Amino acid sequence: MSHTAHIRSHRKPSRSTSTLVMRAGVASGVLSTLAAAGASAPSASAAEPVTQTLELPTLTADLAAQVAQSAGATQQAAANYELQAERDAAAAKAAKQAKANLAEAKKKAEARKKAEAARKAAAEQAASRSTERTTLAATTSSSSTSTATGSAAAVIAFARAQIGDAYVLGATGPNSWDCSSLLQTAFKQAGISLPRVSQDQSTAGTPVSLNSLQPGDILYWGSAGSAYHVALYVGDGKFVGAENPSTGIVEKPLSWSPPTGAVRVL
Incomplete structure (x- = not known):
């Protein structure tokens, strides 16, 4: 038997077929990748967005004039x-x-x-x-200046006896009177009952003209039935009456305050 028959060979073992195949596959993949990248490069360039520049119209002199x-x-x-x-x-x-x-x-x-x-x-x-x-x-x-007689004389005497007394609205004597209470009390001296207020006294008797007055007639101011003042005619163109708070009971001529009308009860 030869001495070398049992000595192992010192040559490197040959690479397996599978290893070579794997490496060949890797190389082939790399080359394929590179080839694909190279082939796709023009497409990438073609996909880039295109920038478009718009040019605005130039403002001409005519347009500026129109705007102005x-x-x-x-x-x-x-x-x-x-x-x-x-x-x-x-x-x-x-x-x-x-x-x-x-x-x-x-x-x-x-x-x-x-x-x-x-x-x-x-x-x-x-x-x-x-x-x-x-x-x-x-x-x-x-007018007759003869002195009043009978009932008229009694009425006039009482009225004149109150001259100087005070005028008080609503008073009935004996020292203060209003216009109608003076006449009402004066005519009581002749047994004649007169109404209390001037409105009623102005229609208590027979109407007489101011041109034919007699002593004892009742004078009134205002309208008959709505008179606001009364007084007693005493003859000689005069009357006695309770006029107002300033004068009291006075005797005055008819011209001092001309009456509206008159009535006769005597």
Whole structure:
């Protein structure tokens, strides 16, 4: 037997077929990857977004003039509207003032009309009273101056006896009276019962004219049935009455305060 027959070989063992196949597969994969990357490069470039530049139109001189003209027209229109609004406001204010002036003028005219009517009425009343005084003065001069007799004398005597007493509204004597209580008490002296108030006393007897008065007649002021004052005619154009708190019971001529009418109960 040879000496070398049992000595192991020192040659490197050959690589297995599987290892070689694996490495070949890896290399092939790498190459495939590189090839794919190279092939896809143009596609990536083609997928990049394209930037588009827009060019704005150039503002020409004509367009600028049109813009300026439009702005000027707008400004002028606004100014016109504002001016018109001011004119309308001024017109409304003037109309309101004119209306107020017209109302004031009418008011003043009405006041003047009323004042003129009042003046005429006062003048007519003054003229009427003047006529009454003249008439009463003439009546006094022509009236009988004879002394009252009988019942009239008793009534007049009592009324004259109270001259100087006080006037107190609602009082019935013996030292203070009002106009109707004085006459009521005076006529009691002749046995005649008169109503208490002047309104009723003005219709208690027979109406007589102021031109034909007799002593003992009842004088009244106001309207018959609604008289506000009464007094006693005592002859010689005079009367006795409770006039007011200032004068008290006094004797006065008819012209001092001309009465409206008279009634006769005696």
